[in-house]
Amino acid sequence: MSQSTQQCLYDFAKMALINIFAHPYAMVCGLYCGDVDADKWVDAQIGHYIGIVNCSCCCCCFCRCTFV
């Protein structure tokens, strides 16, 4: 099994949890979030997302995104 396959399984599990617990206009806080994780909440129609990132983790948002 490749990493991408394992990642697909992981993403599937994340989306499953989000679909079950998210509701419209919810205030969601993500710990150790990545930009990919924040994207997953778009379809859930939440109201606001607070992302708490830790740059010592290689997958965190700030390590990947560049803001101008």
Add this chain to the structure above:
Amino acid sequence: MISPKWLSSTSSLTPTPRCATCTVGMPTLINGSTLKLATTLELSTVLVVAAASVDAPSSGIEQMREAWEIHRKSYTAEFFELDPCTKNTETHLEEKTNVADVVCCLQHLQLCFETEEKARKLLHNVSSLLKPGGYFLGITPDSSTIWAKYQRNVEAYHNKSSSMKPNIVPNCIRTENYMITFEVEEEKFPLFGKKYQLKFANDVSAETHCLVHFPSFIRLAREAGLEYVEIQNLTEFYDDNRAQLAGLLTHYVPNLLDPRGRLLPRSYDALGLYTTFIFQKPDPEIAPPIATPLLPDVSYNLDEVTIRPDDEIINGHAVEPAIGLGKISEQKGILGPGPADLRFPEAL
């Protein structure tokens, strides 16, 4: 360079002079980026709006319309650079306490179980972020499953000790899909700091994790004001919600399904390495009802009960008692007074 997944914006969307240079598929920065850096406080704030990639518009007006559409359909977001298992969120995110409906940790929970102090700090931070009734949930490697696999490995070694080299206890679990290696051989599951490496097939390098001792997780959560709801291995989670999750499976892992739409055994095994966890911050206003309802204390004062006299006086006139309350000598049975010769001359 702008991340293709985010647009920076203010409440008022205004096109920038860069519109003319926009290329296909590249999103454009809207005026008013609110990126702020506060490195001395270890805190950075960025206000962004999550959105899908923006196709190149044919004109500035079209671009503005599309940006508005995206903005309207998306949620607002803000990010803070903070290590939640070492820093206090109440200090850094003062306005964000007791407001979240959901706090999720979809990865890296295991990092906090290096020490009890880190785990405690994380859970107190979660509790302070959540509003009453809110949920703390996420996904983490299933330490119970991993530890059980390791124990079976050690047991198998002891059962076949004569066929193996002496003094070499296997410290790894090896399958087609992955390899799990424990750094130190220990018979007991320590509460914190038990490290192992997880490497999936075709991975270049392994990831280092700490086992999460679930009883300690539950205890520390309770101490932080979070009630345990469920910790469920992903295979059980999948089985329990299969019908509901069928669409997601097809979307995310179509090549891992058999003709009947179920996960292949190899994928199922890999899925079983992870677990969901769910906790809830109790809401005092919707506390469960008392099991036995309390009844008001009813006391009867018999002294206040008045026995009616045989004769009543109403408006100064004596009133005969109601029918049925006559003198004994005149009472009749339901069959009548009976024969005269059987009557006594006077009441006994």
